[in-house]
Amino acid sequence: MNPPSAENIYLPRVAVLDRVEDNIPDVKTFYWRFENPADQRAFRGFHPGQFVQVTIAGVGEFPASLPPSPTEDQIFFTIRQVGGCTAALHRLRPGDKIAVRGPYGNGFPMEQYQGKNLVFVAGGIGLIPLRSCIVYAIAHRSNYGRIAIFHGAKTPKELMYRDVLAACQQTPGVECHLTVDRGDNGWEGNVGVVSSLFKKPGVAMPVENTVAFVCGPPVMFRFVIRDLLAMGLTERDIISTLERYMKCGVGKCGHCCIGVAYICVDGPVFTYEQIKRLGEDI
Amino acid sequence: MKARILDSVDVLKIVDLLSEQGYEVVAPFHREGQDSYFDVVTPANRHAVRIHLPNPLYPPKRFIFPHIERLMTFRQVNGDLQIQATHEEPRRAIFGIRSCDLAGIGHLDRYFLGREFRDTYYEKRRRHALLINVVCSDPQRDVGDDCFCVCADTGPAAREHFDLQLMDLGRGEFMAVAGSPAGQALFQSPIFRKAKPAHVERRRAILAEVRKRFKTHTSWFSAAVRYLSQDKVTERTWEEIGNRCMECGGCTYVCPACTCFTVSDRPIGDGQTERVRIWDSCALAGFTRMAGGFNPRRAVHDRRNRRFFRKLAHYFVQRELSMACVGCGRCVTVCHGNIGMPSVVEMLRRTTAGVQEHEPAIR
C-alpha cells in the first residue's frame, strides 16, 4: 500500500466565475479562479491536454478540458450545453460559485515534440483541447518548427476561437486555414471538409519531422487520419484525445476503461498507434 | 505467523473480545438452506453467529466499500458555496470472512490504494478494519456447489490479508493464526494456548481433504488468460457469451472483486445536496454512454467482453498482482444465462483452442 495521504481525491475546491463569454451557439467560455489563492497557485502547473472535474452544486460533476495554455494568465473552460450539468453551468453568471478539482490526465507531450513541425487539425469544438497546445507552442515559438493549423466547422458562426487563430496568423512560420461545410453570405473562405485544405494551393503542409494533433467528431477523425497516413505521417506521429464517459477522473470508478487503459489517468491523450491498439472507435 | 489453539466453545469469545475493544463486529448468520447473511453482532443475536454455514451471497465487501456511500455535502448560503467532506472511519471487525472474500479485499486494496491516486474513502474504512478469516474446513457446510477458490488460488485457507485466521481442527479445537500485530495482540486472552506439532499436522490433513472435496466447478483460468490477452478469442465466442447476458448486472453486484461505481448528486433538504457514490455495473447499457448518444460499447457482447477482459487480461493481472476473480462462485449462482466465470472460462478455452493450430503437422 502507498503511504496514507491527507488529500481527499474527490473533494473539489470552490472557485468563482469571473467572466462568461459567448462563443458559438450553445458554447460559452467561463473564466474562473479558485477562491483560495493557494489552490490557484497549486493549479498553475497544468499541462496542455489535461482536464478538470467541474462541480455545479446541486446538479453534478462533469469533465472539461483546459483550453488555456499554462503560459496564459487566465484560467477558463469552454463548454457546450448538452445536458444537466452543462446547462446549469450555462445559467450561471459572474460572481457565482462552482467547484473544481484537477488537473487530471496525461496531457500532450509538448516537450518531447521540441524541434518538430506541428500540424493541428480541429473539427468544431475539437479545437477546445487543442487551443492549449497551439497557444503553448506559439509562446515557445523557437522550440518548434513550422506550425500549420486547420480548423473546420459546419458554418462560419461555428468556427471556434477566431481571435486566437487570427493572432496566430500574424506569427512568422505559423499558418492557419479555415473551412466550413456550408458558407453564408459573408463567407469568402474555403467550403469543404477540413482535410480538403491539406492540398489546396497556397497551403504548405509540413510532413517530414511532423506531429499532427487531431481532434473532432469521429467521422472527421477517420477521414483526416486516412489522409495524413497517405501523406506519409506514421501512426505514431498522429496524436489525439479520447473522450469517454467519466465519473471520477482519478482511475477508480471504471467508467472510462477501454482495452487496457483507464482514459482518465493513462490518457486522455493517445497517439493513433495507441488508440488502434486499444481496439476502440475514436 | 504465530499459531495458537483454543476450544471450540470459546471461539465466539473472540467476538466478545473485539466488542470489548470497541469494535463494531459484523459476523455471518444462518437462517435455513442457503439463506445466510452478514450482520452487526448485538447482545441479542450474539449466540446465533455461525462458523460453518454457506457463504452469504451478498459479500462482506460492502463493509469497506459500501453499496451507497456519501462523499460530501454542498450548501449554498448567500452566494457562498460550502463543501463538507463526510468521512466515516468505523472501527469495525469482520468476523468469519472467508478466504475468497478476503482475497477480494486484497484485490480492492491494490486497486483503490494503488496507482496514482489513493481512494480517500476506501482508505479510511480500511485502515481500522480488522479481518477475522474463517477457513472453509467442512466440505458439507462451508463449501458451496459453485465454489472454485482452489482454481483461483485464494482458498480454502487464505495465506495473507487477515489479521486473525481461525480453522476448525475437529475434536473440539480451533487453530488461530495471527496475520498482523493487531491479530497477535488477541493472543493475550487466556482462551488461547500453545499449539503442538500434531495440530499443524491435523490442519494440513484437513486442508488436503477439503481440497479434494470441491464440487462441480473447475475454472481453468490460465488458458483463458492467455487467449484473451493475446486477442485470440473469436468475435463469435464473445457474441455467444453476449447473447446469454440478460443485462441484469447481478454478477457485478455480488462480486467481491468488482470495483466500479457511479457518482450522483441529490437534494437532502434544507437547501443542501449530497454527493454519493453507488456501485455500478459494466453489464448495464448506460455504463459508457456519452454526449450525443454515441456509445463506444454498444453491443451487449462488447460489455460482457469488458467484464471478463478487465478481470482476466494479463496486463491487469500483472498490474494488480491478481486476477479480479477470487473464485467465490457467486456469479455462477446468480446468473440466469449460465455465464458465470467458470463457464465463460470454459467457453473461451474450448472455442479458442483452435485445434488444428496445436496439432503436429505430419508432412
Ligand SMILES: Cc1cc2nc3c(=O)[nH]c(=O)nc-3n(C[C@H](O)[C@H](O)[C@H](O)COP(=O)(O)OP(=O)(O)OC[C@H]3O[C@@H](n4cnc5c(N)ncnc54)[C@H](O)[C@@H]3O)c2cc1C
Ligand atoms: C476528458 C474530457 C474532456 C471534456 N472536455 C469538454 C470541454 O472542454 N467542453 C465541453 O463542452 N465538453 C467537454 N467534455 C464533454 C462533457 O464532459 C460532457 O458533455 C458533459 O459531461 C455532459 O454533462 P451533462 O450533465 O451536461 O449531461 P448529461 O445530462 O449528464 O447527459 C447529456 C449527455 O451527455 C452524456 N454525458 C454525461 N456525462 C458525461 C461525461 N462525464 N462524459 C461524456 N459524456 C457525458 C450523457 O450520456 C448524455 O448523452 C469532455 C469530456 C471528457 C471526458
Ligand code: SF4
Ligand atoms: S467473477 Fe464471479 S466467481 Fe469470480 S470473484 Fe466475482 S462473483 Fe466470484
Ligand code: FES
Ligand atoms: S473516470 Fe473514473 S476511472 Fe476513469
